[in-house]
Amino acid sequence: MVRKLKYHEQKLLRRLDLVNWEASGGNLAEVRALRRYRVGRREDYVHYKALARDVRALARRLRDLGPASAAFRARCAAALLEKLHGLGLVNSRHSLAVCESLSAAAFCRRRLPCLLVKLRMAQNLRHAVTFVEQGHVRVGPEVVTDPALLVPRAVEDFITWVDASRLRQKVLDYNQERDDFDLAA
Numbered sequence: 001m002v003r004k005l006k007y008h009e010q011k012l013l014r015r016l017d018l019v020n021w022e023a024s025g026g027n028l029a030e031v032r033a034l035r036r037y038r039v040g041r042r043e044d045y046v047h048y049k050a051l052a053r054d055v056r057a058l059a060r061r062l063r064d065l066g067p068a069s070a071a072f073r074a075r076c077a078a079a080l081l082e083k084l085h086g087l088g089l090v091n092s093r094h095s096l097a098v099c100e101s102l103s104a105a106a107f108c109r110r111r112l113p114c115l116l117v118k119l120r121m122a123q124n125l126r127h128a129v130t131f132v133e134q135g136h137v138r139v140g141p142e143v144v145t146d147p148a149l150l151v152p153r154a155v156e157d158f159i160t161w162v163d164a165s166r167l168r169q170k171v172l173d174y175n176q177e178r179d180d181f182d183l184a185a
Helices: 007-012 028-036 042-063 067-087 104-109 112-118 125-133 153-158 166-174 180-184
Strands: 137-139 159-161
Touching: 028 042, 028 104, 042 067, 042 104, 067 153, 112 125, 112 137, 112 159, 153 159, 159 166
Parallel strands: none
Antiparallel strands: 137 159
């Protein structure tokens, strides 16, 4: 029987998960990627690694199919490349070789804060994550507060500021594009 933790012990162990703890040896690249892309939860990055591994395995299986199933291989390879290109994970739809080099970093680059930096709506990832968490950004009509949102290519053009956002008002003031009707509101 274990005694109940005191308040200061709970506070120290708040971010430590003793159930799913893994050895820290050999994950230096993972920690570097978590810092580089400002991934808040390690579980998200683990999911990205698993997805990338599955895509690489599927591409390897399609590549290794025999010549008897060439039509099936071409059809499945085209569908896989079209899906990955639509998600923005690969740049070309021509070869399965790009699928075999897919990494978890490609998923991290499609997260909303990374796209905010790419679209020059934020100076760096730290500010972009803050803007998303505070509710200043919307994707289409929906206000997004989760920085782990993966944005496909088709939706990338619909990333804007929320109408009532102070950041949007500052940008419009700076560009001298603010409407008189917005001033009254």
